[in-house]
Amino acid sequence: MVHFNWFVTAILSLAPVLHAADNRPNIVFLFSDDQNAQTIAALGNKDIKTPHLDSLYDRGFHFRNAFCMGGLQGAVCVPSRAMLMTGRSLFRVEENLRTQPLMPAALAKAGYVTYATGKWHNGAPSFARAFQHGRNVFFGGMSDQSAVTVQDLKDDGTFTAKRAGKQYSSELFADAAVEFLRGHKSEKPFMLYVAFTMPHDPRSSPPPYATMYDAARLPLPKNYLPVHPFRNGEMTVRDEKLLPWPRTEDAVKKETADYYGSITFMDAQIGRILATLKETGRLDNTIIVFASDHGLSLGRHGLLGKQNVYDHAMRAPLVFAGPGIAKGGSDAMCYLLDIFPTLLDLTKVEPPKEIDGRSLVPVIAGKADKHRDALLLAYRDVQRALRTDRWKLIVYPKINRTQLFDIAADPDEMNDLAASAEHAGRLATLLDRLKAAQSVFGDRAPLRSEKPEADAFNPPNAATRNR
Secondary structure: OHHHHHHHHHHHHHHHHHHHHHOOOEEEEEEEOOOOOOOOHHHOOOOOOOHHHHHHHHHOEEEEEEEOOEEOOOOOHHHHHHHHHHOOOOOOOOOOOOOOOOHHHHHHHOOOEEEEEEEEOOOHHHHHHHOOEEEEEEEOOOOOOOOOEEEEEOOOOOEOOOEEOOOOHHHHHHHHHHHHHHHOOOOOOEEEEEEOOOOOOOOOOOOOHHHOOOHHHOOOOOOEOOOOOOOOOOOOOHHHHHOOOOOOHHHHHHHHHHHHHHHHHHHHHHHHHHHHHHHOOOHHHEEEEEEEOOOOOOOEOOOOOOOOOOHHHHEEOEEEEOOOOOOEEEEEEEEHHHHHHHHHHHOOOOOOOOOOOOOOHHHHOOOOOOOOOOEEEEEOOOEEEEEOOOEEEEEEOOOOEEEEEEOOOOOOOOOOOOOOHHHHHHHHHHHHHHHHHHHHHOOOOOOOOOOOOOOOOOOOOOOOOOO
């Protein structure tokens, strides 16, 4: 009898622990591709329809100043996604993710079931390291949105043969997500990662989204320019060749209409995933994250792509919604690489050592107003920037040129104050802070050239659309 009583007591003592483990929150991570932070209706864009993303913003906590740190190559999404998955900064991350600890793997080790669908731009071997399950996975940077090439992860860690999807990419990936949510019967919590390929070009959507937006009725960006005023070091990369120079108002509006159409189509597929969470009774116990890998210029400053360090290229949408997350928003500056430790903090999972990311939970919980005092932004060896909550310094080392913007008064970065004598002291201070930030993150790129190149940009005479 003594032994039986001891056994019952032991089981009862474990019950709260087992119950708590069974009720750990699920995670659904929705990740878009090339989505400017100014494309969410809930944040004030009256020209776009994003009802399902709006619902997340309406009940979640969003960050208005979430940034990609940059890239050391033209395909900025590669390092951005690597930083997201490792919590490591641009100058410490492996772009192929071969050996560094990964967010999904950390959650799997803690008992989570991990599943992914959509874009993976860091090599197939690292996907197999990251996730236990995967369906409709696209390995690459861009594809025909109506026939994206996908594969599935098999139980032995290899992949099925490539096949062309029979639906538009966002629907294809949402189908896989819905299938997982309806088929997941385990009591274990899960992480579902859905990485869309929209609104990255080529921007095509099915009816009615393809013609939903009338280009003629869309406004131009406030900082629209036909041509960037000087050579920034990356003026003729693939993204910049999508439109000829000068960028005409009609052409930029047409690109914007297609861009918005693909976002609204993606939003509808996100709605299907959210509806399935509710249908399966999991909505109230699921942390939902929506973000993008970086922004996009789309005519701002005469640029089209993400190969620059203006806010429109490096700032991305970011919102968390779910159990324990109050409605609200913050201007606190953060990196996308801060998402990794934040999710582990929210799920009480120990993060790997030697990461650069910092948990955003203190800001989400209302215990902190700020997260980072300044952000270092970088593009290859041709652009560096320091972004504070008030000021933005951009340095172009190859041409020995600088820009200074008062972000608080000039959020569209239109009024360059670098030549103003009034701001000479501030310019010098920010330059010193930029150098200090480089030292912290291990960035050894020089900020000045002994033999500067000419800064004039002469657009090609016959640039063509390169889809």
